[in-house]
Amino acid sequence: MSATPSAALASQSRLPSSLAIFADIEARIDRIIARPGDPEASAQALLQLGEQVLERWLEARGEVPTGEQREGFRLLALHRQGARGEPSFNACRETCRELAYYYNLIKLEPAHPDREKRVGLAAMVAKHLALFVSGKMQVAGLGEFCCAAKPLRAGGK
């Protein structure tokens, strides 16, 4: 399989910058959209990618991502942790809940005729989460998104 533009971008970077990390996450989501494979495995992978997105947000804020669960999902516990002191982060609350909802649908209705379609929609929900959080991190000046800004942030070093 040829690499997508975002995957190529991620592989070129030797440092795990925020840009490269999010590009990698998006590339992995795009691969699931292109070739869903086993629906339950894909749903599990999307849930984990969603968790990774929220972990990046928390780490960039200097917090240790929780290992706890909320309503049976670590994703929801991570979101709750990420929204503490940052009410605007609740703008992705329903996106997280939609991802958990689709995971349940895919897992609990294995014979449903729309199972593959549901994987596709779940992937788009996961992608939205990644885009939203990376956008918020850029606005908040968290992480390293722009190589041109790096010398400025590093104090000219």
Next chain:
Amino acid sequence: MSEKTKKQEYGTVGYYPGCALEGSANGYDVSTRAVAKKLGLGLKDVKNWNCCGAMEVKNVDPKLQTYLSARVLSNAVNLDHMNTVMAPCNGCYHNLKKAEYDLKHDAKSREVVDELSRKARHKTYEAGQVETIHALDWIKETIGEEGLKERTKGKLAGLKVANYYGCMYVRPRHIFPEKDQGPGSESTSKPHFMDDLLAAAGAENVEFPLKTACCGGAHTLSDSDTSTRLVLNILQAAEAAGADVIATECPTCHTGLEMHQVRAEKRFGKKTSVKIMYFTQLLGLALGIGPRRLGIHTNISDASDLIVDKRLT
């Protein structure tokens, strides 16, 4: 307020179009007025209204935004003698609700609003004098699904709709105390009023997972690429869900979806063909109002083929 009284109260409402509906969202304004006329509902424009404070003022001074929204409510109650204000724009609706909440719960906000009202020489606004509602609440409460079914006779049959509410209609939850009150009330996690109204007019609502997801509206100038990618994902999700059209009820979202649909093709080579229309335009078509009277020709998204194909005129 009882159900019967609520219907009577909403029969004629103070109308606060806000800045967007006088400009880029003119189609939302004309279609709201046309639908109101067809349904026999009264709209009385709030006299001498001003900007609600939107995002710009809020960023400079949140209390000033509270004052600007409070002034609109003060004019509605003191100049127009209305006790209900209907705001179709999500931003205006959100800000009026927020002002109401702040004035009810925060003494400092009351102090600032009283002081600025005194300086501007108009009566101050006191929490509870006016109820702010959205266009969705208004049609749902006055006409309802049964009323729309009778009037539209399933005119939108065969039209697949993805209902997109955006973020400001439901967030933050605490400023919308009437929502999440059980059956019949609107939900902040899975809003459904637009779904209900369009289904009553015969439309088929598709399962659309990004109903309240961010459209990137706030960053459309400062970080256009992120906004474009957020919108593209919404458009692609709507298409994957099988939608012919995305129904909107927020001018910021609507404009963002239209503009970034064009930009996504130019910037990223990603073409999507799902149409974008205000829910009032769709309801207007269902009620037999002509497309031009609904301002559909003023949308960037060209839905003329869809309207012909689905026999909506």
